[in-house]
Amino acid sequence: MRIVLDRARCxxxxxxxxxxxxxxxxxxxxxxxxxxAEVPEGALDEVTAAVEGCPALALRLEP
Structure with a gap:
């Protein structure tokens, strides 16, 4: 999975x-x-929590 950052929202x-x-x-x-840029092996839960916890909705995950 790839991590995408929307700098304008961050x-x-x-x-x-x-x-x-x-x-x-x-x-x-x-x-x-x-x-x-890619979710490191074993870090999907932490990265998902970070994406879901972003109050500015500046992060998302793409396949």
């Missing part, structure tokens, strides 16, 4: 990072960095 508050810190990181400028 507020950079870091909820996704708290769910999946090995996949998402908010940089020093407050911008979200997706560390892996």
């Amino acid at each position: 507020t950079g508050i870091g909820i996704c990072e708290s769910f999946a810190p090995t996949v998402f990181e908010v940089d020093d400028n407050g911008e979200l960095v997706v560390l892996s």
Whole structure:
């Protein structure tokens, strides 16, 4: 699965990072960095929680 970020919607508050810190990181400028475009093996539950927990609806998963 591929992680898609809508930068225009992202507020950079870091909820996704708290769910999946090995996949998402908010940089020093407050911008979200997706560390892996593909969901890493074994991280689907964490990434799904991050996508579902995003209040700005800035993340989605694509096959």
